[in-house]
Amino acid sequence: MALHKTEGIILSSADWSESSQTLNVFTPDCGKISLTVKGSKKINGKRGRALKFSRLEFSCYIRGEKASGYLSDVDPVEVFMFEKDGQLGRLTFASAALETLNNLLEAGEPQAVCYQITLSFLRMTDSIEKKRLPGLFAGYILRLVSLLGFRPNLVGCAGCGKDIRTVVAEDETLLLSIERGGMVCGSCRKKMPGENSLIGLKPDFHARLVRLMEASLVEASKIPISLSDLNLMVDILTTLLKFHAGTMKKLKSFDFLDKLSKAVKTYGG
Numbered sequence: 001m002a003l004h005k006t007e008g009i010i011l012s013s014a015d016w017s018e019s020s021q022t023l024n025v026f027t028p029d030c031g032k033i034s035l036t037v038k039g040s041k042k043i044n045g046k047r048g049r050a051l052k053f054s055r056l057e058f059s060c061y062i063r064g065e066k067a068s069g070y071l072s073d074v075d076p077v078e079v080f081m082f083e084k085d086g087q088l089g090r091l092t093f094a095s096a097a098l099e100t101l102n103n104l105l106e107a108g109e110p111q112a113v114c115y116q117i118t119l120s121f122l123r124m125t126d127s128i129e130k131k132r133l134p135g136l137f138a139g140y141i142l143r144l145v146s147l148l149g150f151r152p153n154l155v156g157c158a159g160c161g162k163d164i165r166t167v168v169a170e171d172e173t174l175l176l177s178i179e180r181g182g183m184v185c186g187s188c189r190k191k192m193p194g195e196n197s198l199i200g201l202k203p204d205f206h207a208r209l210v211r212l213m214e215a216s217l218v219e220a221s222k223i224p225i226s227l228s229d230l231n232l233m234v235d236i237l238t239t240l241l242k243f244h245a246g247t248m249k250k251l252k253s254f255d256f257l258d259k260l261s262k263a264v265k266t267y268g269g
């Protein structure tokens with residue numbers, strides 16, 4: 001095995017014994033890889049804290065299939081401390097984002113754009129005003145889902161292709177089909193017997209999702225979204241991903257509602 005130098009972000013870590021640990025690391029060139037850490041190299045205590053939400057430089061030995069190997073050395077390049085006002089909220093959104101990423105990434109598939117967006121998300125989570133965190137998180141998750149190939153079609157009807165906003169009355173609830181991975185209009189709905197996993201979206205919520213989907217991270221962070229709407233968005237995406245990707249587990253640190261409600265307290269509203 002040759003020594004490989006790369007950078008990455010730790011997605012999760014698991015201790016197997018006093019002397020052995022496994023890290024899931026997201027790298028731009030090899031995608032998600034699993035690294036075994038032996039003995040004194042183990043990441044814990046003070047060192048673990050500094051490494052958790054950081055851009056790191058890794059020296060590692062990777063096996064042929066490129067999805068696993070051994071850690072030789074690790075050094076922080078950029079550390080996100082989340083020390084500004086609303087620290088708990090910042091930590092909550094950052095951990096929920098990395099957990100979602102860990103669930104969705106396939107081992108060994110390079111995702112360079114997704115890696116850069118994740119770094120931008122962490123930098124912004126560290127620096128922006130706390131009231132902009134929910135919009136940023138929503139924008140990041142929608143971007144992530146799109147980049148990994150699970151973008152729901154929120155505009156064109158999955159049956160007839162018409163812009164869904166032009167075929168329903170202004171205040172009418174819009175229908176999202178889980179099976180079709182997108183919106184369906186009323187008349188196409190009638191032609192889809194047997195498909196019944198439909199979620200009704202209020203027009204203003206739908207409009208906000210469309211805006212967030214089309215926004216850059218900076219733009220998304222300026223779009224106000226309530227925590228109940230954010231939670232609804234996460235629920236819808238989780239249901240879609242469970243159906244289409246099969247890999248999406250219900251987020252464990254998610255107890256999202258619970259985490260979000262704690263986060264709310266930290267931004268006082």
Ligand SMILES: [Zn+2]
Pocket residue numbers: 157158159160161162184185186187188189
């Ligand atoms: Zn239609």
